[in-house]
Amino acid sequence: MTVSPNTFNAVGSYPVTLTVTDVVGQSATCAVNITVIQPVCPTTYYLDGVGDQTDVPNGNMKLVAPTDPTLDDFDPTRHPEPGLFIQRGASGFMEGNPERFQLWLISPVPNILNGPVRFRLWSAMKDFDLDDAGTLTAYLLETNPAGGGRALLATTTINRSDWDVGNTGTWIVDNIDFGNITHTIPGTKRLAVMITVPNASADDMWFAYDATPYPSRLTIGVDQVPQIVCPSNISTTTEPGFCTAVINYAVPVGTDDCPGAITSLFSGLGSGSSFPKGSSTVTYQVTDIDNNTTTCSFTVSVLDNEDPTIVCPPDISVNSDPGQCGAVVNYPAPVGSDNCAGAVTTLLGGLPPGSMFPVGSTTVSYRVTDGTGSLAHLLVRGNGRRQRSTGCDLSYGCHLGSRSWSVCGHLQCSARCRIGQLRNVPFNRKPHADARDHGNGSIGGWRCHNGRCHIHYTR
Numbered sequence: 244m245t246v247s248p249n250t251f252n253a254v255g256s257y258p259v260t261l262t263v264t265d266v267v268g269q270s271a272t273c274a275v276n277i278t279v280i281q282p283v284c285p286t287t288y289y290l291d292g293v294g295d296q297t298d299v300p301n302g303n304m305k306l307v308a309p310t311d312p313t314l315d316d317f318d319p320t321r322h323p324e325p326g327l328f329i330q331r332g333a334s335g336f337m338e339g340n341p342e343r344f345q346l347w348l349i350s351p352v353p354n355i356l357n358g359p360v361r362f363r364l365w366s367a368m369k370d371f372d373l374d375d376a377g378t379l380t381a382y383l384l385e386t387n388p389a390g391g392g393r394a395l396l397a398t399t400t401i402n403r404s405d406w407d408v409g410n411t412g413t414w415i416v417d418n419i420d421f422g423n424i425t426h427t428i429p430g431t432k433r434l435a436v437m438i439t440v441p442n443a444s445a446d447d448m449w450f451a452y453d454a455t456p457y458p459s460r461l462t463i464g465v466d467q468v469p470q471i472v473c474p475s476n477i478s479t480t481t482e483p484g485f486c487t488a489v490i491n492y493a494v495p496v497g498t499d500d501c502p503g504a505i506t507s508l509f510s511g512l513g514s515g516s517s518f519p520k521g522s523s524t525v526t527y528q529v530t531d532i533d534n535n536t537t538t539c540s541f542t543v544s545v546l547d548n549e550d551p552t553i554v555c556p557p558d559i560s561v562n563s564d565p566g567q568c569g570a571v572v573n574y575p576a577p578v579g580s581d582n583c584a585g586a587v588t589t590l591l592g593g594l595p596p597g598s599m600f601p602v603g604s605t606t607v608s609y610r611v612t613d614g615t616g617s618l619a620h621l622l623v624r625g626n627g628r629r630q631r632s633t634g635c636d637l638s639y640g641c642h643l644g645s646r647s648w649s650v651c652g653h654l655q656c657s658a659r660c661r662i663g664q665l666r667n668v669p670f671n672r673k674p675h676a677d678a679r680d681h682g683n684g685s686i687g688g689w690r691c692h693n694g695r696c697h698i699h700y701t702r
Contacts (some may be wrong), residue, residue, distance in 0.1 A: 245258040263555055282503035285358075287532070288349050304436065304461060306348040326449040333439030334394055335384040344439040345391050349461065352433055358464050360397065360421040363533075365414040365457035368406045369447040375404035378444040382437040383421045385428060391433060397421035402443070406584055414457050419441070436461055437549060462533060466580040471497035475538035480548045486583035487517040488545045495539060498528020504531045509538055520545045520614075542688030549588045551613040561600075569601040578612020586613045628692035650702050 258276045264270040290304045306327075311349040333343040362384060368375045383397040399419050406415060428434055440448050473495050479488050492514045497506040512518055526540040555577050561570045573596050581586040585635030593607030594600060 277648040282431075285462050286353065289459045290347060290459045303350050306345070307348050307435075308341040308344060311353070326451045328369075328447065328449055329438065329440050330443045330447050331440040332442050333380070333607040334613060335380075335439070336384060336395055336398070336449075338439055343439060346386075347435070348386070348388075348390060348434045352428060352430075353463055354428060354430075356396075356424040356426040356428070356434075358423060358465060359462075360424045362421065362440065362460075363416065363417040363452035363462070364419060364459045365416050366406075367414050367449045368445070368622045369449065369452075371407065373412070374405055375445040376402070376404045377448060378441050379448060380439050380441055381419045382439075383423075383424070384435045384437055385426075386433050387431070387434045388433055390433075393437070396424060396426060400441075405630075414451055416457070429517055458473075467500045467699070468535050469497050469499040469531045469537050470527040471495050471506065471527060471539045473527060473535050475524075476542045476544070478544040478546070480546050481520055481582060483549065484582050485522050485557040486518075486547065487521050489515065490518050490543055490545075492525075492541075492543075495527045497527075497537065499529070499531040502531055504543050518545050520547050527544050538565045547583050547613065547615050551578050551579050551581035551611045553609060553611045554587065555609065563602050567599070570600045571597065572600045573606075574595050577609050579609075581611070581613040583614055586611050628699050 259277050260272055260546045261275065262270055262272045267426045268688050288304045327345055329345060330340075330342045333340075338344045362383075363379055364379075365379065366377070366379060368377055370636075378400065380398060382393075382395060385394040385396060386392055399421060401417050401419065403415070407413075438450060451459060474493050477490060477492060479490065482488050490512075495506065495515050497504050506529045508525060509526040509528040511523055521544070523543045523545075524540055525543060526538055528536055530536045556575055556578050559572060559574055561572060564570045572594075576590075577588065579586050588609060588611045591608040591610040593605055
């Protein structure tokens, strides 16, 4: 089936042709009209019990009954806002006792009702009793200018076993739905709302009016939900040297069919804030004048792509300790750093500070790892050298092994010193007779040539 036209971009009436074609090419058509209308802001009428219009946006629902001033003497010690006290026992919308009903006339008079009609009402039990069951009935009426000659348009009843839901000891709000009403109001008539407390209620009741925190009101017409669209999800990296990123995004602004919608940051960080590493959710909310709300959300992902850093000390060269085949080396252990907290520095290879380093070259490796697993390495090399003791006339060294050292007059090679030789004997004579083997090996095969003597040490 095809529809022509299939798009409607402006307000107006469009003749549309629907065509259906079968597999052999035969077709049939029909025509319809599609009307695109501009959404109309619903009309809202606020209660104004005393006629001063100081506490409500537009106090255009005037109180006709009750007229006894003692009935609006709300207890200010319990709550400062004014209210009307209604006795239970009303017999319906024709009730004549002004102590048993409220009647509000709407001005200016709407000529046509064609859509949903709702009444938002705040109420409380007589003594704000936390356990009382309550009942109220609301009527939508057509009346004469004085509130008489009542004709019923719609009614609804609310029953609550515990009127103070949650034991708050304060007002309870109800959104009374009269349904979709189609009705034309003659010029000599008025639209009215009547509230009664039937005998089924456990006690008398209070009804708030002319009160800023509790604005009772009647809404006539379609109240569309406000709309809001958030920007797309954002992904970026941390700024150099920081574990955050400053994010500037387009702040969403909600729309509604009625003026007065307010957009606010519901949760998360505002535009221009420093967002931390990781994923953050930002939520905005738009609220219309009837407290209908809509939210939208997006995420800001901040990635840490900056590698950690680590600085190693320079290469170290020391003499072996006296009488040892190595040297204790205390070097400053490097500590890595990162733009984000949580970097961990570990010794990857070699010996820690304060260890006995063997003669020869030892490589020390450190590694720093940040929270994302990025690595940085450093190497520090320690070069052991043979010690020459002051005043000694002989200096021996065991070479070609992993450790070597010498002391004056005595051959001391490490047990780890495998096949090697002593060299650099600086005069043409054999070593002292008390040369001893401390390496569990054997000494032999001395030979001298051109002022240098060599002895083989074998294990």
